[in-house]
Amino acid sequence: MASHLSRDTLIFNLERSLLKSDSLFPYFMLVAFEAGGMIRSFILFILYPLITLMLSHEMGVKVMVMVSFFGIKKDGFRAGGAVLPKHFLEDVGLEMFKVLRKGGKRIVVSYDLPQVMIEGFLRDYLEVEVVVGREMKVVGGYYLGIMEDKTKHDLVFDELVRKERLNTGRVIGITSYNTSLHRYLFSQFCQEIYFVKRSDKRTWQTLPKSQYPKPLIFHDGRLAIRPTLMNTLALFMWGPFAVLAAAARLFVSLCIPYTLSIPILSFFGCRLTVKIDDVSSQKLNSSERKGCLFACNHRTLLDPLYVGFALKKKNIKTVTYSLSRVSEILAPIKTVRLTRDRVSDGQAMKKLLAEGDLVVCPEGTTCREPYLLRFSPLFAEISDVIVPVAVTSPATFFYGTTASGLKAFDPLFFLMDPYPTYTVQFLDPVPGVTCQDPEGKLKFEVANHVQSAIGKALDFECTYLTRKDKYLILAGNNGVVKKN
Secondary structure, X not given: OOHHHHHOEEEEEHHHHHEOOOOOHHHHHHHHHHHHOHHHHHHHHHHHHHHHHHOOHHHHHHHHHHHHHOOOEOOOOOHHHHOHHHHHXXXXXXXXXXXXXXXXXXXXXXXXXXXXXXXXXXXXXXOOOEEEEEOEEEEOOEEEEEEOOHHHHHHHHHHHHHHHHHHHOOEEEEEEOOOHHHHHHXXXXXXXXXXXXXXXXXXXOEOOHHHOOOOOOOOOOOEOOOOOHHHHHHHHHHHHHHHHHHHHHHHHHHHOOHHHHHHHHHHOOOEEEEEEOHHHHHHHHOOOOOOOEEEEOOOOOOHHHHHHHHHOOXXXXXXXXXXXXXXXXXXXXXXXXXXXXXXHHHHHHHHHHHHOOEEEOOOOOOOOOOEEOOOOHHHHHOOOEEEEEEEEOOOOOEOOOOOOOOHHHHHHHHXXXXXXXXXXXXXXXXXXXXXXXXXXXXXXXXXXXXXXXHHHHHOOEEOOOOHHHHHHHHOOOOOOOOOO
């Protein structure tokens, strides 16, 4: 297809011509696990072999929809916009994406996936103008697990194509060569049609993150892996051991002194790598050192704890804007909740710093991707010297963070990974702003400098996005956890 497509309307069949994989199981498993819980996802996993062996494609999709959606509250369903886009993007074929970008107007149709699963991904991340999926039936605000009849879906598709033919003059359809129903519908409504073979899809490259039309900075959900059938099998096989491992790791962290807990945790699979720049090493090893302010990027709730592990100190303190009561009780280090009042928060941080080392996370919330959110400048006024700390924590099975789930489980999910891993790098200290600053600009310069230094050390991109931006996108709130 050539560049002249810029004047045409392109209609893609999502699962047959835009995604590399033909299997819909991972997407329904994500809905079942993230929106429905462990039991629902296990039921889907057990049923899937029977679905593929004994049922037609259409009936199999209906069963997966029923298991994944039945009884899920419509207003509380956020997986379509917060969880699924990451996994869809990782399944988009680069070759077909390039064709998609050439279209004058882009329409994507799905015959098997509900509208609520695909609309957020296609509109927000692939910049598709029109999305045609099957609507879900709702009663009393809850999904019934039943999609609308295909006849209604086809009528909507027919009307849409007729309208586009009047407006643009040429409508081109791209679908699967192997599906007779899709081939028939596209050939009836589109003036030109191109077929994609499965053998073609096997040669496609995965769309690189650098070519995403919109950067994927925020996403939610607990699963870090793509839940294919084999990955899901590995996940459920690891599940019982994960619970035991998390319990053992938590007990060691809470009850055993650092000198003993570090080698024991290493035996249980926890990995910690510590890097210290020369100037920072002199500062940390100085015999005259009292309280030190550490400013680090935020990957999980355990960032301050691992900074303490790296320093081999258990009396380190930290502050947080929002923490569940359970996490606050279980925290092995002193954790103080801030009030969002600048004066009182500043005084509280100065008091803690006078008592010993203090760790702050100026981003105010976690970010999973290689980006740094805007650093709040309050920490820049607390100490004469600030030690930037760059931390990374890759996930294997589970993410140890959540925006819309229960935050009390965040540390547990991190500890349930086979090899919970942290890298802590202490960078060269920078001067704080404790002198008079009439215009109040220096604190922002210091905050931006610390953010830039950490971003450079990690090769992360610095942004102006805030905690509020993240929670409005992923959870529809400002991220405040009520203290109860």
